[in-house]
Amino acid sequence: MTASAAPDRAYARSIRLSVAPMMDWTDSHCRAFHRVLAPNARLYTEMVHANAVIHGDRGRLLAMDASEHPVALQLGGSEPALLAQAARIGAEWGFDEINLNCGCPSDRVQAGRFGACLMREPALVADGVAAMIAACDVPVTVKCRLGVDDDHEYERFAAFIDTVAQAGCRTFVVHARNAWLQGLSPKENREVPPLRYDWAYRLKRERPALTIVVNGGIAAQDEATRHLDHVDGAMLGRAAYHDPYLLHRLDVAWYGGELRTRAELLRAYRPYVEAQLARGVFLKHITRHVLGLFAGERGGRAFRQVLSEGAHKPGADWSLIERALGLTEEGLRSDAA
Structure with missing residues (x-):
């Protein structure tokens, strides 16, 4: 310019x-x-x-x-x-x-x-x-x-x-x-x-x-x-x-646009994550950036704990993120009930 x-x-x-x-x-x-x-x-x-x-x-x-x-x-x-x-x-x-x-x-x-x-x-x-x-x-x-x-x-x-x-x-x-x-x-x-x-x-x-x-x-x-x-x-x-x-x-x-849930947004990140894993990137280098996604939300601690404890392990993949999301969503549902 x-x-x-x-x-x-x-x-x-x-x-x-x-x-x-x-x-x-x-x-x-x-x-x-x-x-x-x-x-x-x-x-x-x-x-x-x-x-x-x-x-x-x-x-x-x-x-x-x-x-x-x-x-x-x-x-x-x-x-x-x-x-x-x-x-x-x-x-x-x-x-x-x-x-x-x-x-x-x-x-x-x-x-x-x-x-x-x-x-x-x-x-x-x-x-x-x-x-x-x-x-x-x-x-x-x-x-x-x-x-x-x-x-x-x-x-x-x-x-x-x-x-x-x-x-x-x-x-x-x-x-x-x-x-x-x-x-x-x-x-x-x-x-x-x-x-x-x-x-x-x-x-x-x-x-x-x-x-x-x-x-x-x-x-x-x-x-x-x-x-x-x-x-x-x-x-x-x-x-x-x-x-x-x-x-x-x-x-x-x-x-503008539609407000999406945290889980929807994280799942939209999945193609990038799996492409990086296929290139040999360790999951821990990616998930460290998403730990705050559920900050202040019920289930947020479980989300962070699952990722923090599991992302560094050999073979960690998207299934770990789904497990963390599952625990978090369960916490949110119980809170709504």
């Missing part, structure tokens, strides 16, 4: 609901499950460093099922030439968007001069974005924080956005917290710094030509929906993973 291009309706619609890139969680198995739940949501890979894309095992790092589209590749890195090369490879592998991580606060990321610390280097980010845009023909976007450490001036945040936007980026996913580079763990960085959604709202109000998606702390349907009064989209993180049925409810509420 060029600097002057406005997002078309299909693109704007596709970023209304999205699932955040989450390390160790949003692999291809997870994304295929989320696609069953939310046919219209935009999905994101785990962050992959540009060097890994260029020199690593692309078959593993860039694994993607055809069902996942639209899906974005999130890159880490700060060297424009490497980011450009990685972006080109990502587009060639079929990703619908390339996203640059400017929000991860981990020590490893800081040591490599990428992630959240790039909030302090807007000119470098702009150079990287410009190189990525020139190298590929899919939208290049940025996921960022409000600032780092004691950055508490909206004007500094807005200046970062403006500098990167001038390089051609039209879409920003704003995790509406600061990132603390010292003293907080990555987990604490998702919870301790206060949320300031109003900064994302103001950004959209003052720069209406930009596409702004808000992220951070969104855990309920009504809450997610309220954000759409102010910005273009809402990105769910941990909530989509721990309570994946929320993702389905939002997709139906925002895009």
